[in-house]
Amino acid sequence: MSTVLTIGSGKGGVGKTTAVANLAVALAASGDKVVCIDGDIGLRNLDVIMGLENRIVYDLVDVVEGRCRLRQAMIRDKHLPELYLIPAAQTRDKNAVSPSDMVRLCDELRGEYDWILIDSPAGIERGFKNAIAPADRVVVVTNPEVSAVRDADRVIGILEAEEKGTPSLILNRLNPIMVKRHDMLSADDVVDLLAVKIIGVVPEDEDVIVAANRGSPVALDQKSRAGQAFRNIAQRLKGIDTPFLALDDQGNLWQRLFAGRK
């Protein structure tokens, strides 16, 4: 049984591509067969974050327009043999693909893979519609910022109206110290407004950027906290109950040392 999982957000730059790359790696490392599809046509970058940029020969638009077979556009990951990427076209625009193309393509992959992860572009237009058309499940990524949450709300409303069901939420780039100072929305604030199930909270973490530049997603780094958060989300996606990270336990060492003595 395959699950087609689309990651969307509304607002740009909140961490959709980062989430797709990391969840793909984490799911594949846990033994699942995974294909990711970069749905951000014209602005592809999933290939860069996964470090597969140099291996691209064919892309999604080539498949849709019949210039190659589906298998030819699937790039095998460097580290994980059961992980593949179908890259986006860089030189075309999102109108080169239709929602029904995406449904057909995913139907061809269903059955053979456990997960088909789709990276949606920002916005709520054609590219987004393409990305959600084949989805069985949608995960919305947001940041603890009012504008990002407002856009997530909009996207959730559209998904509900299009009868895709209520998505689950990843809150990315949370800074526990700022939350404690009341300078940042907390996970509770965000969930309170959006009224959806939260499937993970990922801390702000420099390792994410370093890893992205290296083309080796942070979920492969056993020491990184953001990596751990993504691995936990992958477990929850698989239906395995996994406790949330205590994100502030490194905020103040003294507090932690004395916490037990109160």
Place this chain on the structure above:
Amino acid sequence: MSASQLTLKIKGLRDSLLVTLPEGRWDDLRGLLLNQIQERESFFKGARLALDVGVQALHVSDVSELRDALSEQGVALWAVLSESPATEKTAQLLGLATRLARPTPEVPRAPAAVVEADKALWVDKTLRSGMRVEYPGHIVVLGDVNPGAEIVAGGSVIVWGRLRGVVHAGAEGNGEASVCALDLSPQQLRIAGEIALAPKQRKTPVPEIVRLKDGQLVAEPWRPDKH
């Protein structure tokens, strides 16, 4: 009746086309419409379309699917007109207009319109950012109205939840209209022509009702004895 006997009525509006569907099975009508558009591609290409579906009761999936199919053909669906309340609600949920012209808020309507407006639209879900519900009568929301959502009612508005978006009651000039909510912290609240901006957030919200009194918006606790 077979599909081939069905005909569409097409009328040009100022900046869009109004297509009126005959009665019949939705699948047939849908096919007919898409066929006509394909046959007369150059006529329809780039058009904004208002669709009058008569008494047809349509689900969100019907309309969103049609909207996508139309958009593939370069036609933008912007309004769905219907006598069916279910279809009206569907259109509103998808952010489509349900009337051709917006009423001008400044001009007070004749009393006849007020009587006609004494009906309520029942919305049993949370309105999220970007959603707009407009209705000539009252609007009752069983859920929250999130920031970025908008409610425009000819009559009063009741929100059994948190009102944090934009609300306009008495939109056609009715100063008798009121707005009440379990937690009233709208981005903007209007009754008839009077506007109030977001009040301060309270720590422990109480249900409140806002009315127009001597040309001013006044909020009071919303209690059974206050009616």
